[in-house]
Amino acid sequence: MIGYAICGSFCTISHSLEIMKRLILKGYELLPIMSDNAYNTDTRFGNADKIREQVVEITGKNIIHTIKDAEPLGPAVNLDAMIIAPCTGNTLAKIANGITDTSVCMAAKAHLRNDKPLIIALASNDALSGNLKNIGTLLNRKSIFFTPMVQDDPLKKPHSLVADFTLIEEALLQAMSGKQIPKMFI
Numbered sequence: 001m002i003g004y005a006i007c008g009s010f011c012t013i014s015h016s017l018e019i020m021k022r023l024i025l026k027g028y029e030l031l032p033i034m035s036d037n038a039y040n041t042d043t044r045f046g047n048a049d050k051i052r053e054q055v056v057e058i059t060g061k062n063i064i065h066t067i068k069d070a071e072p073l074g075p076a077v078n079l080d081a082m083i084i085a086p087c088t089g090n091t092l093a094k095i096a097n098g099i100t101d102t103s104v105c106m107a108a109k110a111h112l113r114n115d116k117p118l119i120i121a122l123a124s125n126d127a128l129s130g131n132l133k134n135i136g137t138l139l140n141r142k143s144i145f146f147t148p149m150v151q152d153d154p155l156k157k158p159h160s161l162v163a164d165f166t167l168i169e170e171a172l173l174q175a176m177s178g179k180q181i182p183k184m185f186i
């Protein structure tokens with residue numbers, strides 16, 4: 001079973017739901033996890049209850065969205081891998097710095113206890129500024145892999161990177177063999 005976590009990059013959640021659907025159609029079993037912000041916040045990109053409904057419908061499972069429910073994901077529930085898509089700059093920075101105050105960070109920390117792969121699909125406006133050092137930190141961390149990223153709007157958002165979500169499955173398969181997709185920036 002693969003843990004599939006969604007953070008509060010609200011403009012990319014619909015893309016992530018499409019990838020979830022594709023993975024389920026291919027036979028993957030996904031355990032959905034949402035950060036508190038993703039789980040509860042209505043934005044111009046959609047209402048939280050509708051997103052939650054879709055996640056449950058796609059995966060057929062209840063959503064883990066509290067630290068308490070995420071904690072067993074390492075010790076008791078042994079995931080084959082965990083994907084965070086989208087991963088916000090906020091969650092990336094927390095994982096890089098050992099902060100565990102959200103459901104997604106808790107799930108990642110618990111999962112990494114088992115040295116199983118964690119695949120990050122980042123979407124952040126500060127990826128090439130405030131968060132660049134955290135990308136570097138996590139690239140050097142055992143069992144953490146990145147979905148290749150693109151500068152989505154270099155002129156208007158010069159510090160922004162967004163993962164190519166269509167490469168999440170490839171990143172997962174490579175990560176499960178202990179490998180990072182070599183071309184990280186596309």
Ligand SMILES: Cc1cc2nc3c(=O)[nH]c(=O)nc-3n(C[C@H](O)[C@H](O)[C@H](O)COP(=O)(O)O)c2cc1C
Nearest residue numbers: 007008009010035037043088089090091102123124
């Ligand atoms: C409409 C909206 C869109 C956002 N988009 C992003 C985004 O694409 N990437 C990002 O890193 N943060 C984005 N944020 C900020 C995060 O939601 C915020 O940092 C939050 O604390 C993330 O919490 P989480 O990482 O626990 O989900 C957005 C916020 C709002 C309200």
